[in-house]
Amino acid sequence: MIFMSHIIPVTIMSRFLYFILLFSIVAQQVNGNGSVPVGASLTATNNGIPWLSPSGDFAFGFQQTQGKDAFLLAIWFDKIPEKTVVWYPKGGPMVPRGSKVKLTNGIGLVLSDPQGKAIWTSGSISDLAYGFMNDTGNFVVVDSNNRKMWESFSFPADTILPAQVMERAEELNSKISKTNFTTGRFTLILLPDGNLILRKRDILSGISYNTYYRSGTRNDSNTTISGLRFIFDETGYMYILRRNGQIFEVNRKDALPSRDYYQRATLDSDGVFTQYYYPKNPTGNTSWNVSWSLPKNICNSITGTSGSGACGLNAVCSLDGNLVNCECPHGFSLLDPNDPNGDCKPNFTPTCDEGYDRDQFDFIELNNIDWPGSDYVHVNPTNEESCKTFCLQDCFCAVAIYGDFQCWKKRLPLSNGKKDPSQVVKAFLKSRKGDIPHQTPSVILREQDNNQRSLIFVVVSTCVFIIFILAGVICVGFFRIYKKTTKYHHLISNKSVDTSLPRFTYQELVEATGGFKDELGKGAFGIVYKGVIGVKTMAVKKLERVLQDGEKEFQTEVNAIAKTHHKNLVQLLGYCNEGEQRLLIYEYMCNGTLAAFLFGEMRPSWNLRSCIVLGIAKGLSYLHEECSTQVIHCDIKPQNILLDDCYNAKISDFGLAKLLMMNQSRTSTGIRGTKGYVAPEWFRNTPVTTKVDVYSFGVLLLEIISCRKSVISESDYEGVAVLTDWAWDCYQDGRLEVFLENDIEALDDYKRLTTFVMVGLWCVQENPSLRPTMRKVIQMLEGVVEVIEPPCPFPFSVTN
Ligand SMILES: *[C@@H]1O[C@H](CO)[C@@H](O)[C@H](O)[C@H]1NC(C)=O
Ligand SMILES: *[C@@H]1O[C@H](CO)[C@@H](O)[C@H](O)[C@H]1NC(C)=O
Ligand SMILES: *[C@@H]1O[C@H](CO)[C@@H](O)[C@H](O)[C@H]1NC(C)=O
Ligand SMILES: *[C@@H]1O[C@H](CO)[C@@H](O)[C@H](O)[C@H]1NC(C)=O
Numbered sequence: 001m002i003f004m005s006h007i008i009p010v011t012i013m014s015r016f017l018y019f020i021l022l023f024s025i026v027a028q029q030v031n032g033n034g035s036v037p038v039g040a041s042l043t044a045t046n047n048g049i050p051w052l053s054p055s056g057d058f059a060f061g062f063q064q065t066q067g068k069d070a071f072l073l074a075i076w077f078d079k080i081p082e083k084t085v086v087w088y089p090k091g092g093p094m095v096p097r098g099s100k101v102k103l104t105n106g107i108g109l110v111l112s113d114p115q116g117k118a119i120w121t122s123g124s125i126s127d128l129a130y131g132f133m134n135d136t137g138n139f140v141v142v143d144s145n146n147r148k149m150w151e152s153f154s155f156p157a158d159t160i161l162p163a164q165v166m167e168r169a170e171e172l173n174s175k176i177s178k179t180n181f182t183t184g185r186f187t188l189i190l191l192p193d194g195n196l197i198l199r200k201r202d203i204l205s206g207i208s209y210n211t212y213y214r215s216g217t218r219n220d221s222n223t224t225i226s227g228l229r230f231i232f233d234e235t236g237y238m239y240i241l242r243r244n245g246q247i248f249e250v251n252r253k254d255a256l257p258s259r260d261y262y263q264r265a266t267l268d269s270d271g272v273f274t275q276y277y278y279p280k281n282p283t284g285n286t287s288w289n290v291s292w293s294l295p296k297n298i299c300n301s302i303t304g305t306s307g308s309g310a311c312g313l314n315a316v317c318s319l320d321g322n323l324v325n326c327e328c329p330h331g332f333s334l335l336d337p338n339d340p341n342g343d344c345k346p347n348f349t350p351t352c353d354e355g356y357d358r359d360q361f362d363f364i365e366l367n368n369i370d371w372p373g374s375d376y377v378h379v380n381p382t383n384e385e386s387c388k389t390f391c392l393q394d395c396f397c398a399v400a401i402y403g404d405f406q407c408w409k410k411r412l413p414l415s416n417g418k419k420d421p422s423q424v425v426k427a428f429l430k431s432r433k434g435d436i437p438h439q440t441p442s443v444i445l446r447e448q449d450n451n452q453r454s455l456i457f458v459v460v461s462t463c464v465f466i467i468f469i470l471a472g473v474i475c476v477g478f479f480r481i482y483k484k485t486t487k488y489h490h491l492i493s494n495k496s497v498d499t500s501l502p503r504f505t506y507q508e509l510v511e512a513t514g515g516f517k518d519e520l521g522k523g524a525f526g527i528v529y530k531g532v533i534g535v536k537t538m539a540v541k542k543l544e545r546v547l548q549d550g551e552k553e554f555q556t557e558v559n560a561i562a563k564t565h566h567k568n569l570v571q572l573l574g575y576c577n578e579g580e581q582r583l584l585i586y587e588y589m590c591n592g593t594l595a596a597f598l599f600g601e602m603r604p605s606w607n608l609r610s611c612i613v614l615g616i617a618k619g620l621s622y623l624h625e626e627c628s629t630q631v632i633h634c635d636i637k638p639q640n641i642l643l644d645d646c647y648n649a650k651i652s653d654f655g656l657a658k659l660l661m662m663n664q665s666r667t668s669t670g671i672r673g674t675k676g677y678v679a680p681e682w683f684r685n686t687p688v689t690t691k692v693d694v695y696s697f698g699v700l701l702l703e704i705i706s707c708r709k710s711v712i713s714e715s716d717y718e719g720v721a722v723l724t725d726w727a728w729d730c731y732q733d734g735r736l737e738v739f740l741e742n743d744i745e746a747l748d749d750y751k752r753l754t755t756f757v758m759v760g761l762w763c764v765q766e767n768p769s770l771r772p773t774m775r776k777v778i779q780m781l782e783g784v785v786e787v788i789e790p791p792c793p794f795p796f797s798v799t800n
């Protein structure tokens with residue numbers, strides 16, 4: 001169905017496209033031979049002429065997305081009416097009209113927005129001679145010694161083409177959906193150990209799990225048999241070349257002559273790696289035909305207890321020929337209507353409130369559908385009526401599965417759902433009596449309620465907005481003109497104003513910030529604004545929730561903070577204390593937060609990341625052990641680490657706890673800190689010490705190593721331990737390359753990498769007394785002290 005709806009507009013437009021095609025061929029002949037001179041550029045407009053390969057088969061340029069004023073830098077099959085895209089920069093960044101891509105000596109290929117801000121670059125290339133759009137679909141950039149300095153084939157998106165080779169650690173990532181080029185849920189990667197695998201990844205965190213295909217060509221003891229390259233040859237034959245020159249066949253299909261057919265192999269957004277062909281001289285109606293695919297049945301291939309299976313949570317997977325269908329069962333609807341492979345949300349969730357009344361519920365009956373693995377009770381033997389009764393009595397039970405005199409009770413969310421006619425089972429979905437249709441549906445129905453959709457849209461967009469605010473948090477910074485003062489113990493009451501710290505009037509700050517209009521970010525303690533005092537740009541933090549008549553305390557604390565001096569702490573430069581107004585003034589730091597730096601478009605280098613880790617450790621160690629009064633930060637996370645112009649890490653937001661009436665030894669004020677970074681003892685009745693910071697530092701360290709977020713989403717309490725669990729699993733299995741994915745730079749520095757991971761695992765121990773002090777952490781990170789093997793960090797948690 002989906003294909004047909006595409007074909008109709010395509011045929012209507014084909015004449016029009018034919019003109020463009022003719023024009024393009026003329027343009028290409030005028031241009032010459034596929035070569036692109038240094039200095040050439042393309043602009044994103046409706047009918048821009050792309051850079052064509054000599055034969056005109058492939059084009060490099062901007063593609064406009066359907067009905068939107070957004071463009072994608074891409075390589076595509078130019079002679080096919082669909083203009084099928086085969087390459088785009090990682091993550092598929094969409095750029096507005098007027099954006100440019102330019103080939104510049106010393107800089108390489110640069111994609112920039114209309115304001116000239118670089119969105120993507122190929123990496124710097126000096127002595128650049130020319131670019132070349134090859135007839136193979138490979139765009140190469142060549143230097144004056146005729147060496148290939150960059151090629152699109154080395155940075156594949158979701159597709160490989162005949163003559164393309166994937167080296168170890170290279171990967172294909174699926175798109176979210178047919179029209180959304182953001183990195184999706186599935187990855188094909190030739191692992192550094194030579195194994196070619198397909199696996200699922202979590203969109204929000206980027207964490208991979210659930211491998212559903214393995215070629216098995218990995219290096220165990222016999223190194224010569226491990227896979228070296230994954231090759232898609234000119235005829236469409238796919239194989240893995242082993243180190244010893246032998247071949248492992250991935251597909252066995254008959255070769256198709258490249259003279260007559262275009263071919264591609266794409267990791268589709270449903271997770272199926274599919275090989276397609278298309279005749280070069282089509283007769284009549286034509287579209288891409290499938291010649292081979294892997295796995296054969298994705299609905300059955302993705303198993304395991306983590307993750308949702310091939311489709312989203314609660315969804316049901318079925319195959320219709322080569323097409324994978326993900327559907328929501330009756331009573332559920334898509335969380336994001338634009339993401340058909342995403343999660344399904346229950347329209348109601350069974351709860352165990354006092355009001356649970358079994359008489360209000362009944363079941364919707366579905367045949368041949370099962371969600372293996374989400375059950376918590378298995379009764380054997382029994383009969384269908386009892387099975388339904390068991391579920392009805394139990395407020396936790398959302399679904400009962402009955403088959404072969406056995407009954408399984410399941411709770412939400414359901415995973416690995418699939419429809420399989422060979423399975424003689426019945427699924428009973430618990431539902432409110434009023435919601436059950438008069439005729440029990442024999443097939444699953446997708447809930448299309450529009451109100452529901454717009455509500456979900458509002459919820460999702462609100463979440464996205466909140467996450468955006470949090471991620472962009474606080475581009476804060478500070479002054480440096482601080483005169484050294486004698487170190488007084490800050491608790492010694494000091495009524496007189498410490499003259500070393502400039503005090504500003506509120507009016508001065510209103511002027512400096514232009515009336516508090518340029519907001520840099522929002523933190524736990526208030527909003528940060530950009531301001532200019534004299535010629536210096538600075539960050540002005542307006543404190544909220546300040547003590548009512550805590551004027552003296554404020555003064556004392558400000559003086560105390562002002563006395564902390566360390567190159568890895570953000571320095572306080574001034575303050576304002578006027579009536580209700582309490583403001584702190586810091587130097588403005590242009591490189592923003594570690595969060596933005598770490599989880600942005602490009603992965604920062606391993607060396608830089610290592611320096612940042614040490615900087616944070618030193619700053620924390622100073623707060624814990626070296627400054628006049630011990631300071632527990634309580635909220636170490638990447639949003640609270642700022643980077644100065646030399647990318648030195650600086651800790652911010654410390655020492656403010658007292659200003660906000662928050663007792664550092666825990667009281668009724670409850671848990672401080674941010675989910676995902678909070679040490680387990682906050683939830684237990686044990687004292688809170690500097691070890692809570694060590695825990696948060698451990699989580700942060702694992703994030704810096706892997707460039708992944710520890711928290712999948714703000715609303716997901718389950719996600720908290722994902723990164724630490726995963727780090728432990730990878731470490732225990734001796735497979736750090738999985739934790740690092742394809743970070744060759746870090747993997748080359750294996751000894752230090754292992755040390756860092758071990759230190760991270762020591763820091764996140766559930767038992768605070770096992771965690772090292774920050775001083776010890778520094779010694780271990782620097783290799784001064786040998787790190788011993790960490791134990792499992794979660795001995796108290798249930799493991800599977
Ligand atoms: C392409 O043609 C230009 C002149 O039109 C020439 O300078 C260049 O060397 C040619 N490049 C290749 C790769 O043949
Ligand atoms: C274009 O591809 C062909 C075939 O793989 C190759 O021989 C040729 O060197 C390529 N041209 C450039 C400029 O890379
Ligand atoms: C693509 O999907 C991502 C993740 O679901 C979403 O944030 C983004 O807005 C989508 N882009 C478009 C153009 O729909
Ligand atoms: C290792 O591989 C080589 C080449 O495939 C083979 O000849 C040899 O017998 C293998 N050795 C072992 C121990 O499996």
Ligand SMILES: *[C@@H]1O[C@H](CO)[C@@H](O)[C@H](O)[C@H]1NC(C)=O
Pocket residue numbers: 192193219220221223226
């Ligand atoms: C294969 O494994 C051995 C031992 O595990 C390791 O020393 C060797 O470097 C590996 N070889 C390759 C090519 O990865």
Ligand SMILES: *[C@@H]1O[C@H](CO)[C@@H](O)[C@H](O)[C@H]1NC(C)=O
Pocket residue numbers: 004007011284285
């Ligand atoms: C192409 O296919 C569509 C739908 O299958 C059909 O309506 C149309 O007539 C076909 N066109 C040609 C030229 O065969």
Ligand SMILES: *[C@@H]1O[C@H](CO)[C@@H](O)[C@H](O)[C@H]1NC(C)=O
Pocket residue numbers: 278279286287289
């Ligand atoms: C695609 O496959 C179908 C069924 O095998 C076949 O009838 C059709 O001719 C094929 N199309 C092309 C373009 O090869």
